[in-house]
Amino acid sequence: SQQGEEDPQALSIQEGENATMNCSYKTSINNLQWYRQNSGRGLVHLILIRSNEREKHSGRLRVTLDTSKKSSSLLITASRAADTASYFCATAGGAQKLVFGQGTRLTINP
């Protein structure tokens, strides 16, 4: 079973708008990571946030982590057509493996 659950499963917005995706998980973690996957291709690492961090930025990306609620959010500002992809959160905890959620499919409309 998946550790992370992304919400929403699919999101469609207009170019230039902000996109927010959420991830909830069940057990304690060491870090939480976000990845992007363009249709049927390999995953690209976007950002890693550790359990003792609350917020992290990378370019147009902003990630927050609330360990008390066991949730994280990924915000993409000023979206572009090239941001169209699936986004996955992955958690690393006590289990010796990275566990991925089911992903959010983001579509940016021109």
Added chain:
Amino acid sequence: KAGVTQTPRYLIKTRGQQVTLSCSPISGHRSVSWYQQTPGQGLQFLFEYFSETQRNKGNFPGRFSGRQFSNSRSEMNVSTLELGDSALYLCASNPRSEKETQYFGPGTRLLVL
């Protein structure tokens, strides 16, 4: 540095056959992990190798196996293929750990007929 490479990129096999997939990690990366991605089950961890030793294993049957060579290149093998093995198989590498940032290859798409 060159990225993670996987060969072949596409493969068609029939039920009962076996298949071997190959992965070359980023130079200097000693941890290599394999994942299976399907529309129904999503991304699932298969196993991780570090310095030629299997360090972690996911919940897959024994038909799925792997190995790692001294140059960190890794192969995974699936024997007695089933229709449900059709998937995108992804390889990822990291200098030390499968729990830190993973650098993924483009994947091998396997279709079992």
